[in-house]
Amino acid sequence: MPIRRLPDHLINRIAAGEVVERPASALKELIENAVDSGASRIVVKLVSGGIDRIEVVDDGCGMKPEEMALALERHATSKLVGDDIEGVETLGFRGEALPSIASVARMTVESRVRGADGSEGGWQRVVDNGAVEHEGPAALPPGTRVVVEHLFERVPARRKFLRTPRSEYAAAADTVRRLAMARPDIGFTLEHDGRTNISVQPGEGQAARVAALTDRGLIENSVVVDYDRGDIRLEGVASLPTFNRGVADHQYLFVNGRPVKDRLLIGAVRGAYQDLLARDRHPVLALFLTVPHGEVDINVHPAKTEVRFREPGAIRGLIVGGLRHALDEAGFRSVQRASAAALGNWQAEPVGGGSPTAYPQAFQQRPAFFTPPPLSSGSGESGAEPRVWEQSPDYRPAPEGRAEAAEQPVPRAVDHPLGVARGQVSETYIVAEAEDGLVIVDQHAAHERLVLERMNRAMAQGGVASQGLLVPEVVELDESACDNLESRISELAEMGLELERFGPKAILVRATPAMLGAGDVTGLVTDLADEIAAYDQALSLKERLDHVAATMACHGSVRAGRVLSVAEMNALLREMEVTPHSGQCNHGRPTWVKLGHGDIEKLFGRK
Structure with missing residues (x-):
């Protein structure tokens, strides 16, 4: 077959296949042209996801009639100064977009130069699948309006690969969203089938x-x-x-x-x-x-x-x-999603009318300092039945001087972002009072993150200190797991875990990281063996430090179900406030949530 030159209409079809894959592709080229024109507002209107109609209107610099004709020719552009294609600072520069789109759709281009006087109005040019159908004057404000209709209507081989209007719209909306993010100085509006779905104003941060x-x-x-x-x-x-x-x-x-x-x-x-x-x-x-x-x-x-x-x-x-x-x-920031709605509207309206009888008996007020007096033997005679004092609801013992253990005063909630510990719920959650609400902390998740951050700091400073076990512990594993651990003994030693092979199916643990203590040694070694087996043996533990350290931290953290003293709870809160990433655990879940005063008031019908 002899070599021949392809006709222009076929060249345009081939170029369209590279540039215009779907309506979103054509829309991207048109919006980029509008952005490069210096527009401050861009309006996009779509019909059937852009398959039937794409309209892009901008208030940019506009084009003269002769420039419009040139713009619809291949490889004609105003965005490339000289021949330095590597120094392009605009979005579009190839000069293929408009002629490629016009070769597979009906395109109407209307434009008016910004700043033109009344004698120089707008101009319109209509191209139907590569053929110029009409051109002449047009009435429009300064800027450019491009309408693309019936994309791929005469190219059934391409049109049948288009997806549903809903899918095509999703791709087009993503295109608008990305271009709008890049230019917060430009206002963008997206309408689909007559409904506005995106509207952002210029000048936003x-x-x-x-x-x-x-x-x-x-x-x-x-x-x-x-x-x-x-x-x-x-x-x-x-x-x-x-x-x-x-x-x-x-x-x-x-x-x-x-x-x-x-x-x-x-x-x-x-x-x-x-x-x-x-x-x-x-x-x-x-x-x-x-x-x-x-x-x-x-x-x-x-x-x-x-x-x-x-x-x-x-x-x-x-x-x-x-x-x-x-x-x-x-730092310790965490996502803020706790609200009264999240806790459930379990109380539709305020309870009672202010009278104590409106509340259940268990919630009625009791004397604040009621303490029954000690038992006494009425007459003092030997063998007499002891007489029990009757409890009076109004009884208050006289103040008396007595020695008590000295305790530090409870810190003020206003001094700490995560507040002051007031108690523990289900031996799992710390309840703290902050200046602006109630803070609930998952003690295990929070301490797990704190231990991980300590290990990371220790590793960065040369290694984790180890604590020798008084009696080395033997952990039985299968032979392959023992082989995996044995091959990483020197690396684990840098992390404070000292191991020794103890027969074909056992590992001897001589020391653990000091910050973890001697907790569940068997569980720790077993999980580490599984962790090492899960990734490529060619990787070092330092390359997988996030997983190994997280496994260690999980075993060394305060478990749910452990009762903490108020001092321990406050110490945990204070360390969270100064530790990076303490707002989430090693698995990405939040370690604390806050219930604001307004949310609490809504729960009790005060707001």
């Missing part, structure tokens, strides 16, 4: 814009990321570990203002949250990376959704370091 487009609760349950390393800067917002989702659909990465989908983000985020989240949970975040143009290649994918970094390892390290630094600054 970055964190507020991200929260408005993802989850409103992110404002109170996130940390601000602001980190730089040389010429590379990382900014954004990331959720606390306890504010998470079951899927990673709320994770966004922007490179030089361009939304990208990169596997680098997934790996870096997982590395930053590795000891803060369970494996099946994912944080909510948006990260904005500013990189010198020479360090990133944006000309990798026709749709410009992927980039290539010159030094991907350095970028990953920056993302992990920036996120860890921001999460460390969060």
Whole structure:
């Protein structure tokens, strides 16, 4: 078969196949053009998920009639100055978007130059599947309006691969959401089938814009990321570990203002949250990376959704370091979701009318200092029956001087963010009074996190101190588990656990980490053997320190069911206040929740 040149209409179809995969792809190109035009407001209207109609209206600089005709030709662009394709600072630059879309749909482009006087109005150009159908004057305010109708109507091979309108709309909404996050200085509106689904105003802060487009609760349950390393800067917002989702659909990465989908983000985020989240949970975040143009290649994918970094390892390290630094600054913060509604509306209206008889007998007021007098033998005669004093409800013993054990005064709740311990519930939860409400702490989860952070600090300072056992303990395991532990004896010794092989199916434990004490040694060694067997033998324990240390911390923490004194409870609260990440346990669950005064008042019908 001889070689021949392809006709223009077929070239445009091929280009459309690279650039326009679905309505969301066409919408992305149109919005990027609107952003590059200097618009302050962009309105998007979709019909049937964009399959039947896509409309994008902006108030940007607009185009003259001759510029409009040129824009609809292939490889014509106003965004590339000179020949330096690596120095592109705009979103679009290939010049393929408009002609590619116009080759597979009916496109109407209307534009009016901003600042034009009354003699120079707008202009319209209609292209139907690559053929110019009409052009002439149009009435519209300064800016540009692009309408795309019946996408792939004459390309049935492509149209049959489109999904349902609902699925196509979901992809289009995600495109609008990502572009709106990147530019909080621009207002965005998205309408679908006549209903407004997204509306954000220009001038919002970055964190507020991200929260408005993802989850409103992110404002109170996130940390601000602001980190730089040389010429590379990382900014954004990331959720606390306890504010998470079951899927990673709320994770966004922007490179030089361009939304990208990169596997680098997934790996870096997982590395930053590795000891803060369970494996099946994912944080909510948006990260904005500013990189010198020479360090990133944006000309990798026709749709410009992927980039290539010159030094991907350095970028990953920056993302992990920036996120860890921001999460460390969060301290003991935890997600705030406790409310009266969460506890259940078990009391629909106030009880009683102020009279003591309106309350159950058990709740009626009793004398505060009632103490019955000691038993006495009435007449003092030998063998006489002792006489018991009758208890009087109004009896109050006279004050008397007596020696009592000295106790420290109870600290004031206002002096501590997590309040002052007032008691323990079910030998599991610490109840503390704070200035602004009631704090409930899961003692096991909280102490587990504290022990893990102590181990991490000790490892960073050269190793964990060990405490020798008075009588070494023998732990029986299967032979393969003993082999796994024996191969890691030197590494475990750095973590304070001293082991020795004791026959083919036993391990001798001579010392445990000092901070853990000599608790359930058998359970600890068994779990560590399972942990080591679960991952590649080529990895060192330091590379898997998060799992190993978390296993140790779990066995060395205060268990549920243990009675704590008030001093122990307060000591736990004070350490939580100064320990990073103490707002969540090693598995990502919250260690404490707060019930505000307003929520308590709602429970009792006072509000």
